[in-house]
Amino acid sequence: xxxxxxxxxxxxxxxxxxxxNLTIQTGETHVLFGPNGAGKSTLLxxxxxxxxxxxxxxxxxxxDRDITGLSVDERARLGIGISFQRPPVVRGVKTRDMxxxxxxxHGDRETIEKLAERADLQEFLERDINYGFSxxxxxxxxxxxxxxxxxxxxxxDEPESGxxxxxxxxxxxxxxxxxxxxxxIAERRCMGLIITxxxxxxxxxNARTGYVMCDGTIGCVGDPHEMLATIxxxxxxxxxxxxxxxxxxxx
Amino acid sequence: MSKIKTSKTFKDKAKxxxxxxxxxxxxxxxxxxxxxxxxxxxxxxPSQLAAQTKEIMLGAGIMLDDPGQRSATYLQMDNTPVHxxxxxxxxxxxxxxxxxxxxxxxxxxxxxxxAIDSDKYTANVELNNNDGYFIRSLPGQKxxxxxxxCLYMAQAKAIQNVHNxxxxxEGSELHIITGxxxxxxxxxxxxxxxxEFFIKKGAKVTFTMIHNWNPEIAVRxxxxxxxxxxxxxxxxxxxxxxxxxxxMYPTARCNGKKATVRYNSILVAGKGTNLDVGSRVFxxxxxxxxxxxxxxxxxxxxxxxRGYIEGNARDVKGHLECRGLILGxxxxxxxxxxxxxxxxxxxxxxxxxxxxxxEEEVEYLMARGLTKDEATAxxxxxxxxxxxxxxxxxxxxxxxxxxxxxxKEVM
Numbered sequence: 059x060x061x062x063x064x065x066x067x068x069x070x071x072x073x074x075x076x077x078x079n080l081t082i083q084t085g086e087t088h089v090l091f092g093p094n095g096a097g098k099s100t101l102l103x104x105x106x107x108x109x110x111x112x113x114x115x116x117x118x119x120x121x122d123r124d125i126t127g128l129s130v131d132e133r134a135r136l137g138i139g140i141s142f143q144r145p146p147v148v149r150g151v152k153t154r155d156m157x158x159x160x161x162x163x164h165g166d167r168e169t170i171e172k173l174a175e176r177a178d179l180q181e182f183l184e185r186d187i188n189y190g191f192s193x194x195x196x197x198x199x200x201x202x203x204x205x206x207x208x209x210x211x212x213x214x215d216e217p218e219s220g221x222x223x224x225x226x227x228x229x230x231x232x233x234x235x236x237x238x239x240x241x242x243i244a245e246r247r248c249m250g251l252i253i254t255x256x257x258x259x260x261x262x263x264n265a266r267t268g269y270v271m272c273d274g275t276i277g278c279v280g281d282p283h284e285m286l287a288t289i290x291x292x293x294x295x296x297x298x299x300x301x302x303x304x305x306x307x308x309x
Numbered sequence: 310m311s312k313i314k315t316s317k318t319f320k321d322k323a324k325x326x327x328x329x330x331x332x333x334x335x336x337x338x339x340x341x342x343x344x345x346x347x348x349x350x351x352x353x354x355p356s357q358l359a360a361q362t363k364e365i366m367l368g369a370g371i372m373l374d375d376p377g378q379r380s381a382t383y384l385q386m387d388n389t390p391v392h393x394x395x396x397x398x399x400x401x402x403x404x405x406x407x408x409x410x411x412x413x414x415x416x417x418x419x420x421x422x423x424a425i426d427s428d429k430y431t432a433n434v435e436l437n438n439n440d441g442y443f444i445r446s447l448p449g450q451k452x453x454x455x456x457x458x459c460l461y462m463a464q465a466k467a468i469q470n471v472h473n474x475x476x477x478x479e480g481s482e483l484h485i486i487t488g489x490x491x492x493x494x495x496x497x498x499x500x501x502x503x504x505e506f507f508i509k510k511g512a513k514v515t516f517t518m519i520h521n522w523n524p525e526i527a528v529r530x531x532x533x534x535x536x537x538x539x540x541x542x543x544x545x546x547x548x549x550x551x552x553x554x555x556x557m558y559p560t561a562r563c564n565g566k567k568a569t570v571r572y573n574s575i576l577v578a579g580k581g582t583n584l585d586v587g588s589r590v591f592x593x594x595x596x597x598x599x600x601x602x603x604x605x606x607x608x609x610x611x612x613x614x615r616g617y618i619e620g621n622a623r624d625v626k627g628h629l630e631c632r633g634l635i636l637g638x639x640x641x642x643x644x645x646x647x648x649x650x651x652x653x654x655x656x657x658x659x660x661x662x663x664x665x666x667x668e669e670e671v672e673y674l675m676a677r678g679l680t681k682d683e684a685t686a687x688x689x690x691x692x693x694x695x696x697x698x699x700x701x702x703x704x705x706x707x708x709x710x711x712x713x714x715x716x717k718e719v720m
Contacts, residue, residue: 108672108676109672129675129681130675130676131675131681131684134677135678140676145673146669146670148688148691149632149691150691150692150693151687151688155687155691159678159679160678162678207678
């Protein structure tokens with residue numbers, strides 16, 4: 059279980075998200091909607107523990123443990139994984155090395171090659187990670203690494219952005235594997251938190267809980283498909299208006 | 310080399326350049342060093358050398374106990390050749406002094422690639438007692454295993470004068486690993502190494518040089534390679550151990566059509582190490598090609614990383630890549646990539662970058678579960694990893710091993 063309590067996060071001294079409360083039960087996948095600049099990525103980065111994202115208030119617990127003070131790698135080893143929207147190129151570090159690091163010695167050459175085959179990245183294993191990768195290749199590479207890492211909580215930042223229609227089905231398939239969507243609900247242990255700007259990914263990955271984030275807070279909680287229908291029809295402005303109407307004291 | 314039939318002009322030219330400072334690098338006062346007086350005995354079986362000496366040589370890639378993966382061996386201590394032997398047909402390896410006795414024509418190759426009056430260092434080699442290796446692959450002969458050669462400095466405060474001649478005859482293939490090392494870990498000394506490479510039509514030479522000096526040694530190699538039509542010269546240079554002052558600017562002249570030259574250098578400079586290292590290629594014939602790649606890391610030392618490509622013929626192509634990483638608080642990397650084109654129809658390019666390890670990259674790896682130290686190590690390892698096209702897999706693996714062996718000291 060992931061429990062976020064009264065969480066405020068600042069970047070370079072400026073508070074970006076305010077008093078967020080959110081709980082993901084074991085086996086659940088939740089979706090974050092919101093316009094650009096709402097603070098969605100900041101929330102994900104703070105959950106992963108990147109030092110630039112400073113928790114100024116509140117706490118994050120994972121598997122009944124307060125992880126607010128843990129470093130990125132400690133959180134990763136505890137079972138949190140993230141798919142970067144724009145991961146850096148690391149020259150000289152091969153894709154194979156990254157997958158191997160994610161496997162932490164639990165996989166041989168064959169395991170790595172099988173994963174690459176699933177992500178349709180066989181030709182990329184000997185290439186420097188992310189060097190000259192297209193948008194879709196980056197997404198698939200991120201998911202391949204996560205499939206090697208097998209985190210209990212997967213944070214996905216716009217997994218469908220920059221991906222064409224052919225690739226999006228494959229990406230959906232890899233995500234479903236990662237989030238154990240093919241397991242019976244009762245047996246699922248993996249959790250997911252997905253940022254989506256367009257909502258396209260919902261056609262491929264099922265989720266029962268959605269949030270709309272505006273101005274660094276969670277405006278509303280509900281069924282993600284319903285939310286998406288509203289957003290598509292009326293745009294985020296309507297969401298913001300509705301949200302502002304409900305909380306008149308908001309600055 | 311008593312029997313050397315050098316013309317008087319050589320000596321005269323050298324005399325005239327006796328005090329000529331080099332264009333680059335600190336000017337070394339040769340009077341601070343002596344000419345080695347010690348003569349070392351010839352070793353018929355080099356595995357009988359002292360264990361410590363063998364270990365130092367091994368650190369420079371020279372295997373004496375198990376030379377099964379070498380086609381020939383040459384060892385020189387100070388100015389004395391102490392061993393040379395060949396295990397494979399098609400390649401000749403001996404002291405230059407001996408080769409001069411064997412081949413009258415060899416004098417034609419002397420100071421043909423390197424100018425005798427380049428500077429006081431080349432002059433010093435000519436004017437004083439010197440020897441070096443003669444390595445020659447016979448026409449059409451391809452050696453599988455590399456020739457190994459070690460230039461070892463035994464006497465303290467001495468000058469090691471070396472003059473090497475390497476000839477790859479037409480259509481031959483030759484791989485050389487050369488290691489330079491010192492017996493003492495803290496005594497000063499000066500190594501001057503003149504190397505003249507002749508790569509004939511369609512021949513291929515890979516030359517891997519590993520330096521393993523000590524923090525008091527000054528080093529002035531002077532190397533020029535002449536590549537004829539369709540020839541290939543692939544040079545890999547590895548310096549990851551401390552040295553006081555090292556300046557070299559090995560140069561290749563692609564004089565034949567479709568000649569190809571690649572230089573790869575990996576340089577690491579700790580505190581007290583001063584390196585001025587570059588590679589220079591003249592593309593003098595149509596369709597000749599070159600690629601110069603260097604990786605420099607400072608953990609407190611100073612590195613000047615040079616590169617120069619000059620295009621003098623139609624349809625030549627050259628690329629220069631120079632990347633530097635500053636680890637720690639101090640240290641300087643000065644990258645100087647230069648290109649000169651003298652006519653239309655040439656294609657020369659360069660890229661250079663100097664900086665620290667990007668935080669973003671470290672965090673990316675940490676998000677996959679690596680600790681900060683593991684992530685940093687993986688990035689440094691990646692930085693030092695240069696995939697060398699055309700290097701036989703065995704040599705590639707050895708080079709990788711040598712880099713990995715020294716990585717710990719970098720971290």
